[in-house]
Amino acid sequence: MQIGFDNKKYVQMQTEHIRSRIRQFDNKLYLEFGGKLFDDYHAARVLPGFDVNGKIRLLQEFRDQAEIIFCINAADIENNKIRADFGITYDMDVLRIIDNLRSMGLYINSIVITQYRGQSSADTFRKKLERRGVKTYLHYPIKGYPTDVDLVVSDQGYGANDYVETTRPLVVVTAPGPCSGKLATCLSQLYHEFKRGVRAGYAKFETFPIWNLPLKHPVNLAYEAATADLNDVNMIDPFHLEAYGETAVNYNRDIATFPVLQTILEKITGDSSVYQSPTDMGVNMAGYAIFDDEVVRAAACQEIIRRYYKARCDYKQGRTDQTTAQRVELILKQLDLKPEDRVVVEPALVKSKLLGVPVMAMQLPDGRLVTGKASNLMSAASSCTLNAIKELAGIADDLHLLSPVVLEPIINLKKNVLGSRRGILSLDEVLIALSICAATNPMVELATGKLAELKSCEAHCSFLIGRTDETALRKLGVNLTCEPEFPTKDLYFI
Template identity: 55%
Template sequence: MRQGFDNKKYIELQSDNIRKRIAQFGGKLYLEFGGKLFDDYHASRVLPGFEPDVKFQMLKTMAHDVEVVIAINANHIQQGKARGDLGIPYDEDVLRLIDIFRSHGLYVGSVVLTQYAGQPAADAYRHRLEQLGVTCYLHYPIAGYPHDIEHIVSEDGYGRNDYVETSRPLIVVTAPGPGSGKLATCLSQLYHEHRRGIQAGYAKYETFPIWNLPLNHPVNIAYEAATVDLDDANIIDPFHLEAHGETTVNYNRDVEAFPVLKAMMERIMGESPYQSPTDMGVNMAGYAISDDEACREAAKLEIVRRYFTACVDLKRSGTGEEQVERLLSIMKKAGVDENLSPARAAALDKEASTGAPAGAMVLSDGRVITGKTGVLLGAASALLMNALKAVTDVDPELPVIDDNAIEPICRLKTEHLNSENRRLHSDETLIALSITSATSPEAARVINGLEQLRGADAFFSVIISATDEALYRKLGITVCCEPKYERVSLYHK
């Protein structure tokens, strides 16, 4: 795919900027990490070439200076709040994050339970962390937060919180999801550090919106599309414009909260080191864009994907009309519509000509490949096979999966697993292809083409199964669906 982002340059610029910020505060910095530290697939879609774990790679270049603190809201533990992308509860995700950090040589110092008020599930989780040898601290709800600054920055406010013992210059404060209390954890630590006479500062690492791109740049508009459920909006940072005479972009919640945040830092540190929300940020992504036009095109496609995702969610749940309406407005602002990707027209045309659910995929070289539901393969499976044959130059009419590999799976599904649909999902199709590849050079050649599909764009004329969608995402293929079901019924598996 056409690349628009330079990872190497980004790592160099970003690590240098963070080191400068550490030095600015006398050798210790609490860095609030917004968004995903790794698995940042939104960034990789709108900034083609951006590796999903590049921020993680950057931290690894500073590993000896990094200590990770993970914040999790005790109310989220009690409620069983889960990550939408992974489907696992926040408390389990904390354990997953710790394992990943440690496996890559990053030191995890502790976990902070924020908003702790004796929740039974939080107590059980705290005990579990202790049994696992993970240090755990408690931060409490503060009456009048965030506006009663005199009370917040006092012995009865931040002073009640546990002081998190840290030992390294760069304290990365991250979390399993939004609302976990990262900012409050950082400010509480600043309060305790300054009471102890220790110099320390705060900064924020948020990739989007990119502060030095225009307000209506498609990459920044795509951020609005991605956060449509939060009702975020990109705006010009008025504080930065007044203080520095420079036009920069931030989002409304940070701008609205800045006067209170600035007042807190003034009370904690004597004076605020920042005159604007933009000043607080350290993100250098805008300087690593190597092909602006490629990023604009990719971001526009992402905006349309977000629209179709919202339409499918509305079809499935019956809720979310406001998000769909807002995304229509966002698409209009970006100058695009639902027909932007040629895959949609190809999929709908294929369905119209064959009478069967169909899909289409735009490959890296611009070719559009189609596939439809058949006797043994669903639309997602047929499209995947056709795309693999295309990228490996295998005759599209050549059967590459042995019937002896397909039939046992079909029988297992219908005779033993009580499935009404004997057609293979895409993951089952790859298993059958893999079995065949042991004796077939053509099948082996086809399966080796999987990596060439990374970055491809797929569209389906019907809502595909969660299993097929998950497999496509694992392969790095973006997926959109027309918001309609294959069958007219009330219940859909």
């Protein structure tokens, strides 16, 4: 994979900028973290060279100065909202991320449950946390929020929220996903800090959109495609243009709410000159770390095609509305892109049409293409992955990595003991069988050692694949897209 982004330079510049913001205020900065703390694969795909866990590496630079507050919306707990890329609920994702952060020596202050209205599931989640020694706080809905500034910035507004005790100069406020109440938590904390005589500040850590790239740059359009379900639209920041005569890109929600936010900040701090635009609030040095614009543009265009397929598949499965898919399709057309511009699409579709079964195509790191078809033994994802590692290991196509003697007892167990209607092997089951056979078969051991080389490979399937296969491919780091068609007429499909 070609590289176009200098991650080391990015971390250095971002770190310096954050330190500068901390000094700008009373050595107390509430930093709202947008996007994902861990596993930011979107950023890595559109900015080749970006470290998927770069934000964590950056936070480790502040290990002794920073503490972390997590926000989660009580409604998301109540509704069991799912983080799509991992298939787990938001509340479970918070616990997963906390475990990871603690293992890296970072200090977790607490969890704030926002928009709390007495939801029973939120109460259960809170009890679970407190019995495990995790501090929790409640923030409540505020009538007229955010436009009734006099009520919002009062003891009946932000003042009614629990105050989170903090002790370090940098307080990172993050969440498992959007609309979790990060901004409101930061502002509520500022209100309480100023009442206590601490002149704290607020800033926003964002990666996208990149403010100093053109409005229609593919990287910024890829962000629009990724957030199409939120109705996010990139715009020129009019406040920044007026204040500085400089063109900057931001997105509609931040621009629309900035006048109210500026008023709230002024009422809390008594200072109207802190920020003149929503772009001012951001700490975003990503644009300065791009050293090969052509590589980055090409990567972002591929991401937009991936988002196009994802939106269509989500619509087919009832996860989103048709408007979201149409929005992404419009972005595709703006850049004159076609789904076939994704190199793995045509091989999968052509072979699938010829054979009449689901087929997956995968592009290997050196550009070679391999395919795999669904059979009465295994899924298309399983056979394609086997063929890919055989190709990488230089193993002849007619040699079997897994003998039917190994596979048939597993299939028998699935069908006759566990009661599965479809006894074919999913990818994770095939990988387990491979790892067992590798202990006694050097050829299988050689092939299994090539699994790590599938990271960042592109793949496309001619039909939707099950969640188990999708999860296994994600763990291998494969960038998968699918046609929005179910492989069978069965209604139960997971």
